[in-house]
Ligand SMILES: Nc1nc2c(ncn2[C@@H]2O[C@H](COP(=O)(O)OP(=O)(O)OP(=O)(O)O)[C@@H](O)[C@H]2O)c(=O)[nH]1
């Protein structure tokens with residue numbers, strides 16, 4: 001494949017692994033591009049120098065359809081000289097979720113780091129945050145927790161400490177006011193050439209505000225206008241923005257009713273230590289509940305253990321729903337989502 005200059009593609013988030021995949025493919029007639037706005041049979045792509053409106057080649061489109069797959073924002077793809085997309089590269093760092101048809105829908109591809117945004121206001125739901133953690137870890141993406149609306153909460157520090165205890169020390173937790181300059185300075189450190197960030201969180205938590213601040217507002221209005229010519233975003237629109245420090249940021253619509261697939265594990269949620277500790281419980285089938293001689297209850301804090309049990313129940317329920325053909329999590333779909341179509345940005 002042909003690659004435009006390293007610095008141009010680095011600014012788009014190209015990393016060494018993808019570069020190697022592209023070169024290993026051969027196909028000198030194709031140019032490496034990144035998908036910015038996918039649609040059914042068309043996509044807006046970036047080659048590092050300009051945005052191009054491309055069409056999916058018919059046999060490639062047919063292949064995607066028969067695989068129950070689709071091009072996703074963040075995909076690296078091969079563009080021919082007629083501006084036809086012929087293929088996409090193997091995906092690394094995936095954000096995906098169960099689709100209505102029972103398969104998996106890729107929300108964003110080639111993601112290095114996910115900023116999981118939760119509001120310290122009415123959006124507060126640590127349990128939901130754990131679902132997001134599992135979802136991103138499952139896809140091989142590193143999580144960072146961002147607690148927004150710090151200015152709207154009197155006990156921000158205690159809550160931040162509680163979340164830090166819940167997620168463990170490897171996951172950074174920030175409490176910020178997304179509308180302040182200081183927030184941007186705190187989060188800017190995660191941007192780097194060759195790196196792709198994604199913002200995930202419910203509607204209204206401040207994802208657009210952060211995107212705006214990190215990427216610069218000019219880009220936002222431009223991209224919005226570019227999308228359908230009337231400056232309007234549809235509910236399925238997802239967008240990719242370049243960051244001033246290099247790399248790029250993907251802003252996804254609030255993932256309404258985020259569901260588990262049942263394939264997630266407690267390890268994905270950062271509970272690896274429980275399995276290790278459990279080897280020292282007196283009973284081999286200890287549920288770490290009321291049993292005497294429970295090594296887990298002894299070592300794991302009460303709050304974190306409550307989260308552990310809640311998550312375990314949800315995973316079990318999801319797996320049995322999946323087996324009985326119910327859509328997982330129907331009864332427990334995400335709350336508080338607003339429509340995205342009415343937004344203006
Ligand atoms: N006070 C305060 N307001 C905030 C903060 N973050 C966001 N807001 C406000 O909350 C509202 C919603 O913010 P958005 O950035 O549009 O939220 P979003 O996550 O992009 O929402 P969707 O696009 O619907 O997914 C806006 O009026 C923001 O100005 C914050 O940290 N503090």
Ligand SMILES: [Zn+2]
Nearest residue numbers: 281286288294
């Ligand atoms: Zn136990």
